[in-house]
Amino acid sequence: MPLTTYVFDAYGTLFDVGAAAAQAAQEPEHEDLRTTWPAVARDWRLKQLQYTWLRAVADQHCDFWQVTQDGLDWALEANGLSSPQTRTRLLELYWELAAYPEVPEMLETLKARGMTTAILSNGSPDMLSGAVSSAGIGSLLDDVLSVQDVGVFKPDRRVYDMVGQRFGCPPVDVLFVSSNGWDAAGAASYGFQTAWVNRAGEPMDRLYGTPQHVLPDLTTIPELR
Incomplete structure (x- = not known):
C-alpha cells in the first residue's frame, strides 16, 4: 500500500x-x-x-x-x-532550535502531494510549540504529538499507537522518520515503514527492529512512497 x-x-x-x-x-x-x-x-x-x-x-x-x-x-x-x-x-x-536546512522544502513537497505530516516526539507540548514556531513550519504539519499525552517516553509502543489513534491509518501506511537509531528500530518493530536519518554515518544499532531506509539527511524523504 x-x-x-x-x-x-x-x-x-x-x-x-x-x-x-x-x-x-x-x-x-x-x-x-x-x-x-x-x-x-x-x-x-x-x-x-x-x-x-x-x-x-x-x-x-x-x-x-x-x-x-x-x-x-x-x-x-x-x-x-x-x-x-x-x-x-x-x-x-x-526553545529556538534551528531546523535543518532541507526541512521546509521537504515538508512543502509532501503537503503539495496531499500527504499527512506530523511530529511524534518525546518533547513536551510547549517545547515543541516553541521549536515549530521558531522554525516557521507550523503550517506544514497536520499535528504535533507529544508523549506527554500517554505519560511514557519512546520507544514504548503506546507512543507509536498515538499515530493510528490520531489519523486512523494502519502502521503500514506510515513512514516514521528519526535520526535516532533506537527510535527507528522501535518504530520498525511496531510496524511502521521507517527511515533512519543517519547524519553522522554511525553503524546500525543491533536491536529488535531494522529501518527499511537509511538516509544521510531528509532531502529524499518525498521520494519514499
Whole structure:
C-alpha cells in the first residue's frame, strides 16, 4: 500500500540539537563554551536520551523539560563549566532550535502531494510549540504529538499507537522518520515503514527492529512512497 502519513521525530531529526551550544559559543559573554561546546552538546544530548530511557523502564515519567535540564547540568559539570549565565542561555536557546536546512522544502513537497505530516516526539507540548514556531513550519504539519499525552517516553509502543489513534491509518501506511537509531528500530518493530536519518554515518544499532531506509539527511524523504 502507498504511504499516506509521514511522521517525524523532532529533536535531532527536524531540529538541530547542537545549535544551542554552537550559537552560545559565538556570544562573547559565554567564552567558556568557545572550545568546549561540541563536547557539551554531545554530552547534553546523550544524557537527555539516557534519562528518558531510565525513567521509562523505572516508571518515573516526567516532563521532557526536566530531563533536558538534568542532562545539561550533567554535561556542564562533566566539562568543568559552572556559569549560571551559560546554563540559562543554553536553555533559552533550546526553545529556538534551528531546523535543518532541507526541512521546509521537504515538508512543502509532501503537503503539495496531499500527504499527512506530523511530529511524534518525546518533547513536551510547549517545547515543541516553541521549536515549530521558531522554525516557521507550523503550517506544514497536520499535528504535533507529544508523549506527554500517554505519560511514557519512546520507544514504548503506546507512543507509536498515538499515530493510528490520531489519523486512523494502519502502521503500514506510515513512514516514521528519526535520526535516532533506537527510535527507528522501535518504530520498525511496531510496524511502521521507517527511515533512519543517519547524519553522522554511525553503524546500525543491533536491536529488535531494522529501518527499511537509511538516509544521510531528509532531502529524499518525498521520494519514499
